[in-house]
Amino acid sequence: MKLYSGALSLFSRKVEIALYEKGLSFERIQVPFSQTQGYSPKDPAVLAANPKGQVPVLVDDSLTLYDSTVILEYLEDAYPSPALYPQQPEERARCRLIDVFADEVMLVPLRVLMHRTEPRPKDEARWIANEARAKDAEPVIAGHFGKLEDDLSGKPFLCGAFSAADISVFMAVHYARRLGGPSLKPFPALAAWYGRLIERPAFARVAVAIADADRELSAPVEGAFRD
Numbered sequence: 001m002k003l004y005s006g007a008l009s010l011f012s013r014k015v016e017i018a019l020y021e022k023g024l025s026f027e028r029i030q031v032p033f034s035q036t037q038g039y040s041p042k043d044p045a046v047l048a049a050n051p052k053g054q055v056p057v058l059v060d061d062s063l064t065l066y067d068s069t070v071i072l073e074y075l076e077d078a079y080p081s082p083a084l085y086p087q088q089p090e091e092r093a094r095c096r097l098i099d100v101f102a103d104e105v106m107l108v109p110l111r112v113l114m115h116r117t118e119p120r121p122k123d124e125a126r127w128i129a130n131e132a133r134a135k136d137a138e139p140v141i142a143g144h145f146g147k148l149e150d151d152l153s154g155k156p157f158l159c160g161a162f163s164a165a166d167i168s169v170f171m172a173v174h175y176a177r178r179l180g181g182p183s184l185k186p187f188p189a190l191a192a193w194y195g196r197l198i199e200r201p202a203f204a205r206v207a208v209a210i211a212d213a214d215r216e217l218s219a220p221v222e223g224a225f226r227d
């Protein structure tokens with residue numbers, strides 16, 4: 001298998017965790033990314049494979065796929081063991097909804113913090129305006145943390161056993177922490193869940209790779225990974 005992946009691409013790293021959790025070997029092809037140019041220039045193979053021009057793109061033999069969620073569902077169908085989704089349809093659907101919540105709902109306020117890893121603009125007014133928007137987004141993220149805290153109360157994982165939902169939500173929580181978002185301290189069940197996941201080899205490996213990429217590519221973020 002080949003995975004076209006970005007060094008700081010939340011969605012690519014989500015797929016990498018799933019591949020490691022399933023014990024699948026793959027060749028990782030890193031596409032160009034910088035904090036000033038974003039994903040430009042685009043890798044021609046990604047442009048050919050994905051009409052959105054985005055990573056991740058997975059190539060497995062004759063099959064080429066894009067979109068992290070579609071890729072995770074394919075990996076589950078093609079390589080079912082160890083399972084990353086519950087067996088029962090209702091539980092499986094709940095697990096998928098949590099994935100949508102992470103990728104499409106949690107991502108919205110997270111995007112507003114992303115300027116923090118870019119070089120500080122010369123125009124101070126732009127930075128102040130970006131930070132004002134970020135300060136409005138932080139309580140929204142804390143609200144998501146509060147919902148997850150309730151969901152995780154008395155449970156080790158989001159869907160019963162460890163699942164793809166944990167991977168997707170972990171990525172959103174990890175990026176919130178990386179971008180100086182709200183502390184996990186007021187959310188003990190969420191903090192304990194995050195601690196359990198980051199001890200898993202697949203998660204630890206990806207967290208180290210993201211930290212290495214940040215050291216190389218990103219501006220330091222005040223308050224990143226606070227308690």
Ligand SMILES: N[C@@H](CCC(=O)N[C@@H](CS)C(=O)NCC(=O)O)C(=O)O
Pocket residue numbers: 006008009010011012039052053054055056066067068069103
């Ligand atoms: N829904 C897609 C989102 C993929 C996505 O947003 N990829 C970003 C990197 S994290 C990207 O390639 N951005 C470049 C662009 O949109 O031009 C997924 O789950 O894979």
